[in-house]
Amino acid sequence: MHEDADRDQPTDPGDRRAAWRDEARSLHEEARALRGELSAISGSLLRLEACIKSHLEENAKVLPVLEDLVALRRGSQIVLPILVKIGAACATVACSLWAAAYWMRDHVKW
Secondary structure (H helix, E strand, O other): OHHHHHHHOOOHOOOOHHHHHHHHHHHHHHHHHHHHHHHEEEEEEEHHHHHHHHHHHHHHHHHHHHHHHHHHOOOOOOOHHHHHHHHHHHHHHHHHHHHHHHHHHHOOOO
């Protein structure tokens, strides 16, 4: 197996250096390409961080209002049934008075 690997390698030291130079050149090109990709990813991350920060700042402004709305909703769930019962009681009293007035008009002599 070593014989096959040795056959692929140039025997002349100058040829070996040229092969190493070519490989080093290709590795440097790959490293440059990776640096470019890393730079693009880093820029994207910075934009994402700015977007998240602005979102959190907006959230901080909206949060107190949202908490007030939730408290109002919870309060209305308690108050609404009470108001409905009071309204029903008022309607019952008003209808009873109205019926009593008509009954008195027909049955009581003035």
